[in-house]
Amino acid sequence: MTDTWWISIIKAFLVINLLLLTFAYMTWVERKVLGRMQLRYGPNRAGPFGLLQPIADLVKLIRKESFYPASAVDVLYIAAPVLSAFTALLAFSVIPFGPGWNILGYDVSGVVTDVPIGLILIFALSSLGIYGFIVGGWASQSKYALLGSMRTCAQMVSYEVSLTFAVLGVVLMGQSLSLVDIVQKQHATIWFVAPQFIGFLVFFIGGIAETNRPPFDLPEADTELVAGYHTEYSGMRFGLFQMGEYVNMITLSALSVTLFFGGWYGPWAPLGPLWFLLKLLALIFVFMWIRATLPRLRYDQLMRFGWKVLLPVATINALVTAACVVAF
Numbered sequence: 001m002t003d004t005w006w007i008s009i010i011k012a013f014l015v016i017n018l019l020l021l022t023f024a025y026m027t028w029v030e031r032k033v034l035g036r037m038q039l040r041y042g043p044n045r046a047g048p049f050g051l052l053q054p055i056a057d058l059v060k061l062i063r064k065e066s067f068y069p070a071s072a073v074d075v076l077y078i079a080a081p082v083l084s085a086f087t088a089l090l091a092f093s094v095i096p097f098g099p100g101w102n103i104l105g106y107d108v109s110g111v112v113t114d115v116p117i118g119l120i121l122i123f124a125l126s127s128l129g130i131y132g133f134i135v136g137g138w139a140s141q142s143k144y145a146l147l148g149s150m151r152t153c154a155q156m157v158s159y160e161v162s163l164t165f166a167v168l169g170v171v172l173m174g175q176s177l178s179l180v181d182i183v184q185k186q187h188a189t190i191w192f193v194a195p196q197f198i199g200f201l202v203f204f205i206g207g208i209a210e211t212n213r214p215p216f217d218l219p220e221a222d223t224e225l226v227a228g229y230h231t232e233y234s235g236m237r238f239g240l241f242q243m244g245e246y247v248n249m250i251t252l253s254a255l256s257v258t259l260f261f262g263g264w265y266g267p268w269a270p271l272g273p274l275w276f277l278l279k280l281l282a283l284i285f286v287f288m289w290i291r292a293t294l295p296r297l298r299y300d301q302l303m304r305f306g307w308k309v310l311l312p313v314a315t316i317n318a319l320v321t322a323a324c325v326v327a328f
Contacts, residue, residue, distance in 0.1 A: 027057070137150070
């Protein structure tokens with residue numbers, strides 16, 4: 001199904017705004033979930049039940065003075081958060097969320113753009129977004145920000161290897177790099193989380209590290225580095241970095257739903273995007289649950305037992321999958 005250009009523009013506008021709205025209110029949900037799990041109230045001042053807290057945060061970030069070090073590299077310092085936020089939002093354009101519809105005689109597909117190498121494109125954009133974090137720390141001309149950016153580089157590059165190996169089994173079973181084809185293959189056979197359960201665990205743990213979420217929040221290790229690569233950022237520039245990280249979490253959750261949980265297909269009732277949304281929210285809740293319960297690892301613990309364990313496990317999983325595909 002191929003959309004006309006103006007339908008693609010409308011879909012892109014709707015998806016990007018729904019993604020931003022989801023990001024804003026997932027921050028409220030996370031604070032509420034953490035508050036409930038840790039016997040606190042969470043946001044309860046701005047609006048009923050604190051529902052206006054994301055709006056208050058946005059107004060604060062917009063109005064806050066945007067100071068920066070006098071020695072900062074101006075162009076790179078300003079461009080770094082923009083690059084991180086842009087690549088995070090752009091990655092969602094190849095995530096399929098529905099089977100497609102015929103509206104008023106026009107064919108409307110359930111994805112902004114369906115490319116044959118959608119999976120590679122997501123990993124490429126993720127790798128490109130790393131430059132925003134690294135350059136932002138370097139351009140700040142601060143030793144704390146530089147150390148934070150170096151930690152970010154080491155962590156995100158290392159765990160991308162595990163993420164890539166973890167999805168090789170899915171590619172072999174789906175026989176395609178198109179995310180739409182992978183979803184259709186699961187509908188015709190079985191959700192890949194069953195035969196690829198180890199791969200899913202590796203992918204999910206690697207995704208936690210890729211998005212700098214606890215217990216892998218080393219780039220923002222407050223006790224050692226003040227705040228990591230964004231130490232010298234404030235106002236909306238700081239907000240763009242935070243948005244980029246949070247949107248990456250949403251994108252990785254959506255990618256997990258697409259690769260392992262059948263995408264927009266459900267166990268019963270063809271609800272399309274509703275099933276996709278329910279699965280997405282469930283995975284995001286697991287991210288929040290992990291943050292509320294697990295302590296943060298030390299840097300030496302992570303590098304010793306983290307990717308060095310996940311990478312061999314992901315390799316073994318890929319080899320086992322190849323054998324299963326041949327037998328299948």
